Amino acid sequence: MKLKTILASLALGLGLTSAVQAGIPEKVTRQCPFGFGKATYTATLSCSSFGGRIYISGKQPSSCEFVTVLPLCSKHGVPLYTSFKKGDAKLLRQIVKTEGYKALLNKTRFERAAYIDDTLQRLNPEQRFIMLRDGYFHEGNKTYSDPAYLKLFKDAANAVLKDFPKDQQPWFVASAAYIQARSGEVEKARRLLAFTDRYKGEGADRFRVYARALRACFNDMSAPSCDPYTRIDLK
Structure with missing residues (x-):
């Protein structure tokens, strides 16, 4: 069975790619809603993942890693993380004026999207x-070093772990373990990965290959082989 890692596809599902061809990168500019300016981003119509390989960060390699995830509006840095509705205009204009939102302008777009969604409640x-998790995949220079972002991520992970299919839980937990270790919480990462040791389900052999590579990083996360974009051959 093909490895079921969750791909970051929110931007592709928001109607941001209708004007481009499959597999071909193209710069697109669209008008943002409610007077928030314009968003310019790189898009494509479809992507394919490369089975049998995975980045040590937990991200699966794909044919379209050039795609912009969460395009930004030119005014107030509003991330297009959902299809905003007409009734959102007043709330969004209020949110971007808050001190809490302004404090996030120098941080990642993913944290701003989470802040907005605390009010709009669009994401399950x-x-x-x-x-x-996309924040770690796409803006690691800002997220791995940010304790506030790690807390947001851990809260989100704890909220969904029990609902994941059993054959996806080990990959889910291992990805979280890498994030913990990269963020300086190595002992917590060890405990998280130990949670997966009893896994005997589908794809267990491939998971063990990944888990060994991840454990080897816990002694020195700065090693080249522990870079988030190190590819692991699972075959």
């Missing part, structure tokens, strides 16, 4: 988890 728990 799984979508929120995927979005925040």
